[in-house]
């Protein structure tokens with residue numbers, strides 16, 4: 001380690017040195033040694049009054065627009081619906097999501113077309129609050145407007161895996177905008193219901209990026225006395241945590257919908273869910289420690305134990321006997337766990353990870369297995385060791401790192 005630091009002549013107190021130590025101690029096991037490379041960065045951020053474009057005016061996009069507008073930033077909120085844009089600019093209300101809330105006057109709605117290159121180039125920050133399944137199409141269009149030498153700070157808050165490709169958001173960004181943009185991207189994840197953030201209830205999240213300076217910029221932008229950010233350098237683990245917890249929230253909802261009680265939710269679903277998440281993440285190539293953070297156990301606990309969670313609600317209604325199609329048609333908002341379960345099933349099959357709860361959620365959602373049968377099957381499994389972390393083969397993470405141009 002010291003030899004390496006000496007060879008690259010890095011000052012012992014520099015950011016790079018601190019990052020190098022962090023990578024060795026806490027990042028994804030297949031993470032690169034970043035100090036050997038030029039780190040892609042966004043344009044310098046102003047001290048205050050950043051110009052922020054939020055893409056996606058659903059519950060979370062609107063709530064984050066309010067959080068930043070409330071902190072004196074100049075916020076633009078893109079909606080793909082002309083009526084939402086018009087009404088928002090006249091009344092500072094969103095007609096579809098968080099409908100009771102009076103939004104900050106610092107927010108201007110834009111749309112329904114995606115803003116053009118000149119507008120994008122003016123922005124200090126682009127924040128994507130678009131559900132995972134629609135990200136690729138929007139990034140493909142936006143890429144034409146991105147000046148790679150004058151990149152805005154890029155923030156992603158979606159929690160899912162893309163159907164068909166099993167891609168994490170990092171890979172979607174690399175495919176559409178290139179590896180350098182993906183390396184500069186930052187990811188926010190953690191226990192954070194939109195409706196509580198707009199009411200300024202104390203909330204904490206994880207912020208991760210391969211480029212530590214970018215994670216710090218995102219943390220600085222969001223940090224408030226009622227909103228704390230904790231930074232890290234395992235974006236793959238952070239992304240997997242956010243996507244996987246949605247699958248286990250569906251399982252917890254099913255258990256409650258069937259009428260099972262606290263023991264079942266706490267032990268069988270939440271704790272075993274955390275063990276499964278950690279095994280899947282480790283086999284994928286993420287750091288097991290990441291799953292013990294806000295984006296992992298923090299968000300798992302939140303969504304598995306609250307009817308405010310849409311994923312929990314989907315599970316609860318399934319447990320009560322409602323068909324999936326009816327639940328999706330009437331939910332009024334996205335439950336990422338439903339589509340993400342497909343990708344998770346393919347990933348655990350490919351990696352050979354034992355994840356019996358995720359398997360049962362898949363069977364209920366896509367093979368008509370009764371929720372009661374799924375829970376009984378879980379209880380009938382033979383006794384096993386509590387935690388058998390698989391070896392860190394890290395196949396998918398390695399492939400992703402190679403795609404980003406890091407040697408692994």
Ligand SMILES: NC(=O)c1ccc[n+]([C@@H]2O[C@H](COP(=O)([O-])OP(=O)(O)OC[C@H]3O[C@@H](n4cnc5c(N)ncnc54)[C@H](O)[C@@H]3O)[C@@H](O)[C@H]2O)c1
Nearest residue numbers: 056057058059060061129131134158159192193194333334
């Ligand atoms: N709601 C929360 O509390 C919360 C918290 C943390 C993270 N998230 C994550 O944020 C993401 C967005 O969730 P949300 O709660 O805002 O969802 P939502 O259902 O409230 O809103 C979805 C938004 O996506 C837009 N949309 C739909 N199809 C689109 C397309 N083809 N192109 C572009 N936009 C499209 C809709 O117009 C809407 O504005 C999800 O990945 C979710 O997991 C949500």
Ligand SMILES: O=P(O)(O)OC[C@H](O)CO
Nearest residue numbers: 190191192193309310311
């Ligand atoms: O409503 P859910 O289930 O999508 O959960 C929202 C957020 O992920 C909570 O952190």
